[in-house]
Amino acid sequence: MxxxxxxxxxxxxxxxxxxxxxxxxxxxxxxxxxxxxxxxxxxxxxxxxxxxxxxxxxxxxxxxxxxxxxxxxxxxNGGQLIRGVGHEVEQFEPLLGHEGVRQLKQMGLEAVDIVRQRIETHRLDCDLTWGYCDLANTPRQFEAFADEITELRGLGYRHALELVTPAQLPQVVGSNRYAGGLVDMGSGHLHPxxxxxxxxxxxxxxxxxxxxxxxxxxxxxxxxxxxxxxxxxxxxxxxxxxxxxxxxxxxxxxxxxxLPAGSYIIATEPLGESVARQVSPRNLAMCDQRVTVDYFRLTADRRLLFGGACHYSGRDPKDIARYMRPKMLKVFPQLERARIDYQWAGMIGIGAxxxxxxxxxxxxxxxxxxxxxxxxxxxxxxxxxxxxxxxxxxxxxxxxxxxxRVPHITFPGGKHLRSPLLALGMLWHRLKELI
Missing domain, CATH: 3.50.50.60 (FAD/NAD(P)-binding domain)
Structure with missing residues (x-):
C-alpha cells in the first residue's frame, strides 16, 4: 500500500x-x-x-x-494529446491491406477517447484543456489540410475541425511564421x-x-x-x-x-494575460509540420511551454535554455524579454x-x-x-x-552507432524538406 x-x-x-x-x-x-x-x-x-x-x-x-x-x-513530455498513432501509416498497406490501415487510423482517434474517458470517469486533476492546431509551414502543407479533414470525416470523427487561412491565423497564433492551420477540438493538452x-x-x-x-x-x-x-x-x-x-x-x-532520442522543452515565466492572449488567443496546443518539429502551448498558469528540436546524435546541449530560446523567438519574437524559468530534457523512443x-x-x-x-x-x-x-x-x-503483424527492424551498428546513423538519415529528410 x-x-x-x-x-x-x-x-x-x-x-x-x-x-x-x-x-x-x-x-x-x-x-x-x-x-x-x-x-x-x-x-x-x-x-x-x-x-x-x-x-x-x-x-x-x-x-x-x-x-x-x-x-x-x-x-x-509536451503534454499534447493529439489524434493519430504512427506516422504515414499508408506505408503499411502492402502488409495490412486498405482495411488494416483504416483500422490503424481509427485506433489513433479512439486512443484520445481512452484518455478522455479515463480522466472524466475518475475525475483525474491534470489541467485537461481541449483544442489543438496543426500549423502549416508551407502553402502545400496547408492545402493538404483540406484532404485531412475529408479523411477524418470519412473515419467518423465527430469533433469540430476548422481550416484557418493565413489571414485568420492571428486569431489562433501570435506569429507570422505559418501558412495556415487546422484546428481540431477533439485534441488538446494537459499536465502529464x-x-x-x-x-x-x-x-x-x-x-x-x-x-x-x-x-x-x-x-x-x-x-x-x-x-x-x-x-x-x-x-x-x-x-x-x-x-x-x-x-x-x-x-x-x-x-x-x-532509438532513444533527446527532446527538449523550456517554459517561460508566467505571461501577462494580454501577452498570453496575443501568443495563443484560443489557448490551443500547437505543432508545426517540419521534421524537426516545434510544439508549444500555454500552461494553466499562462507560461509558454515550447519544445522540440529532437536530437538523434546522442549528445544533449549543455544549456537547454540557450539552445531552445532562439527557436522560440523565431516563432514569438515578442517574447524577447520573457524570462525562462524551467528547462529540461528527456528521451523519447523512436522506431525505424x-x-x-x-x-x-x-x-x-x-x-x-x-x-x-x-x-x-x-x-x-x-x-x-x-x-x-x-x-x-x-x-x-x-x-x-x-x-x-508489423515487423520492426533492428537498427544497424549496435547501440553505439545507431544514433549517428539515424542522425544522418534525419538530415537527409531535412534537406528534402528544404528543397
Whole structure:
C-alpha cells in the first residue's frame, strides 16, 4: 500500500511539471517475494494503463518502477494529446491491406477517447484543456489540410475541425511564421505528470501493487517469469516490458529496435494575460509540420511551454535554455524579454518505421511489450494499455494482432552507432524538406 507522505521533489528530474505536480503518495520499494498473474516493468503511461486494464478484468498485477511514477517521458513530455498513432501509416498497406490501415487510423482517434474517458470517469486533476492546431509551414502543407479533414470525416470523427487561412491565423497564433492551420477540438493538452500520478492512484485503488525505486536486475524466463530486483522478486505467468526509451539492456532484442532520442522543452515565466492572449488567443496546443518539429502551448498558469528540436546524435546541449530560446523567438519574437524559468530534457523512443511497437516476444510468448511512440506517446500509450489488456486476457480482434503483424527492424551498428546513423538519415529528410 502507498505511504501517505509525498515524495521529495528531487526524485523527479527538474521541470515545470515536477515543480507544479499535485501532492501524491509514494510507493515502497519491493522487498521479498511476490506472486501475481502479471508483472509489469515500467510505471509510465504504458505500464500504468496496462495495469489498470488488467486489474479491471480481474487479474492480480505488480508494477516495478526503477525510479518513481512518471519519471521518464510520461512525466516530462509536451503534454499534447493529439489524434493519430504512427506516422504515414499508408506505408503499411502492402502488409495490412486498405482495411488494416483504416483500422490503424481509427485506433489513433479512439486512443484520445481512452484518455478522455479515463480522466472524466475518475475525475483525474491534470489541467485537461481541449483544442489543438496543426500549423502549416508551407502553402502545400496547408492545402493538404483540406484532404485531412475529408479523411477524418470519412473515419467518423465527430469533433469540430476548422481550416484557418493565413489571414485568420492571428486569431489562433501570435506569429507570422505559418501558412495556415487546422484546428481540431477533439485534441488538446494537459499536465502529464499529474495524469500519471492520478492513474497510479487509480491503479492502486483497483488492487495493483506498485513498487518504486525497484530497478530490475534480471529476468528468468519460463512458463512462469521471475523478475528480480536488488531486494526482492516477482513471479508471474505474464510479463509486460513497458520501459520505452529507458529499456537499457533489459532486453537486447527489443532495445535494438528502438532509438532513444533527446527532446527538449523550456517554459517561460508566467505571461501577462494580454501577452498570453496575443501568443495563443484560443489557448490551443500547437505543432508545426517540419521534421524537426516545434510544439508549444500555454500552461494553466499562462507560461509558454515550447519544445522540440529532437536530437538523434546522442549528445544533449549543455544549456537547454540557450539552445531552445532562439527557436522560440523565431516563432514569438515578442517574447524577447520573457524570462525562462524551467528547462529540461528527456528521451523519447523512436522506431525505424515510426509506428508504435506493440506485441509479444516470439521466443517467450508470455512476454508482451509496448514501446517506440515517436513523440506521440500520450495517447498511443493509453491505446497500448488497452490492446495489451485485451490480448493478455484472451480477447481477440481488439487491434493487438494488427500491430503485432508489423515487423520492426533492428537498427544497424549496435547501440553505439545507431544514433549517428539515424542522425544522418534525419538530415537527409531535412534537406528534402528544404528543397
Amino acid at each position: 502507498p505511504n501517505s507522505v509525498a515524495l521529495p521533489s528531487d526524485l523527479h528530474p527538474a521541470s515545470y511539471y515536477a515543480a507544479t505536480r499535485l501532492p501524491h503518495p509514494y510507493y515502497r520499494a519491493l522487498q521479498g517475494h511476490l506472486e501475481v498473474d502479471v508483472c509489469i516493468v515500467g510505471a509510465g503511461f504504458s505500464g500504468l494503463n496496462t495495469a489498470i486494464e488488467l486489474a479491471e478484468r480481474g487479474l492480480s498485477v505488480a508494477v516495478l518502477e526503477a525510479r518513481t511514477i512518471g519519471w521518464g517521458a510520461s512525466g516530462r 505528470l499529474n495524469l500519471a500520478q492520478g492513474e497510479a492512484a487509480l491503479a492502486s485503488r483497483l488492487g495493483v501493487e506498485l513498487f518504486e525505486r525497484s530497478p530490475v536486475t534480471g529476468i528468468d524466463h519460463g512458463p512462469k517469469v521471475k523478475v528480480r530486483t536488488a531486494q526482492g522478486s516477482v513471479e508471474a505467468g505474464t510479463l509486460v516490458l513497458a520501459c520505452n526509451a529507458y529499456l537499457n539492456d533489459l532486453n537486447p532484442e527489443l532495445g535494438g529496435k528502438i 518505421n515510426r509506428l508504435p511497437q506493440i506485441g509479444r516476444l516470439a521466443e517467450h510468448p508470455n512476454v508482451f511489450y509496448a514501446q517506440a511512440y515517436a513523440g506521440h506517446g500520450l495517447n498511443a500509450t493509453h491505446l497500448a494499455g488497452r490492446l495489451l489488456g485485451q490480448a493478455i486476457t484472451g480477447q481477440v480482434g481488439g487491434g493487438f494482432e494488427l500491430f503485432a
